[in-house]
Amino acid sequence: MGKVVFWQGNRAIAMGAIAAGIRFFAGYPITPSSEIAEILSAELPKVGGTFIQMEDEIGSMAAAIGASTAGLKSMTATSGPGFSLKQENLGFAIIAEIPVVVVDVQRGGPSTGTPTKPMQGDFMQARWGTHGGFPLIAISPSTVRECYDFTIEASNLAERFRSPVVILSDEVVGHMRERVELPNESEIKVINRKKPTVPPEKYLPYLADPEDDVPPMAAYGEGYCFHMTGLTHNEWGFPTNDPEKIEAMNLRLLRKFEKGKNLLTRYSTFEVEDAEILIVAFGCVARSAMRAVREARKEGYKVGLFRPIIVWPFPDEPLREIASSVKAVIVPEMNIGLMVREVERAVAGRCPVYSLTRLDSDILTPSQIVEKIKEVA
């Protein structure tokens, strides 16, 4: 057994980052994410890493990407309004294929909204916030232990796919404290980006491995002289207007996720075997949903829980399969009803899908979910 701690979710993310080998953090304070920056400002120099508080979120995102191009695993953290500011450079990381972890501890919106209260309003922003519509990866923790584990996983996926990875946390998960048994160091698996094996003269920064469609990534300052740009580029990293090259680059950006689908399908289920009603919930709401399932079962309702863990790409296929054998799906979420659209798309008419939302910035409770179950049953 590893060390036992009593940690806040945000601390677990910061410490998970250290365990993952993240050695650079650039950020700008915003509630409810600021503890991540505060803790890393103390912890990173201890392990030889670097922390910088930038002048804004745009600069933080830029500096984090810059550090990653120079070979450091890097991260930034923010909440809704700051996440909006990062979106342009998030797109840069997608097209230039730079691994970087972006934590969004969601709060209530729109705009400055309710800074100290929970909501799940950035579910769509995580996936569609930057222009262009290209995919990235987003992972959502529900417990403090998961904050730790999923930060390591986020870093690993970023390195593996050369992609930005969003950790979609929320105020409840970020600020709650839980007793956590940390994994032993030997249990922690850390993945590093694939480096080029060819000499510098032969290196083409965007020549992908046919197997996984991910190009090996040299680091600036290590003898390889290469170009990266946010413009659509050829294998040399040089801008191109050639329709064939443009299409080839764009298709490869899609293909690398398609080929790595197994690694990107991550969800958990609870009591789904004989379920007649399926709850689909993520983040803090999944905790209430778990309790609701237990309570409803006591009263004889056959209910199960499906929790998307990697929320983008959305786990369409496993959800569709389970939805094929239930009578109804309920999607409780603390927003105007965002994930329910994805669920409807995945379920594709196999059964009716009901939305349950709460917008007063208080937590969606187990009893509210039980009530909905009774209504639908």
Next chain:
Amino acid sequence: MPRENIMRFIRTRFFPHIFCPGCGHGIAVHAMLRAIDSLGYNPQDIMVTSGIGCSGRIPGYINANTLHTTHGRSLAFATGVKLAKPNLKIIAVMGDGDCAAIGGNHFIHAARRNIDITAIVLNNYIYGMTGGQVSPTTPHGAKATTAPYGFIEQQFDLCKLASAAGAVYVARTTVYHVAQVERYIRKAIQKKGFAFVEVVSPCPTQFGRRNKIGDAVKMMQWLKENSIPLSKAKRMSPEELENKIVIGEFADRDAPEYTELYGELRNRIRGEGA
């Protein structure tokens, strides 16, 4: 044709380049490469970052570590690179809009932080790439596609701004004074800390033609005739200095540099921990 030593810094594979005939950006880049070469650097030692604009396309043609980022963010990306690889000599190239409009916040804070980056702004008084809209450095009264009746705002003096924000080396010159461009950039690269060089660079396509200065040759003449050395400018009245380009070194001082300070902090913390 540049000398062989300079050619090793050029990616001829990526030619033809996108710059218009008579654009000043090429002269500035050549001077920059001569400065780099004269200091004995090799391509691997140098990192060039840029934002977006005609100036933003410069790193693509330079054989070094090169990163073409988003509009206005050259310095913010460069900050991350520098902190990750302090041994790299970092040159951040910017356009005037890039540096002073959208990137203004990063500009003043990189200067304040005194991080070891050589920031070069190629000031053509206009947005070149997007077709000649006004920039914060467009002279009062000048015409632009978004100021068809003449620009009513005041012009930004980037050297005064950089100096006040804390840059340890600040200089301005024009591509007409090409030996000075090379000399100032050389000094800026050698300086430890945030060094800023403003190079006034003609954009005949978007600025010269519209403001009746004329073609590339006329614009060079205009740079020559309107440039005033700082020493002389000190004795001139504001009226006399109107529409003049004051060239020279505005700051040259020493101050603690950020990456070194962070390195010391790290050593101190780790020493205590041990």
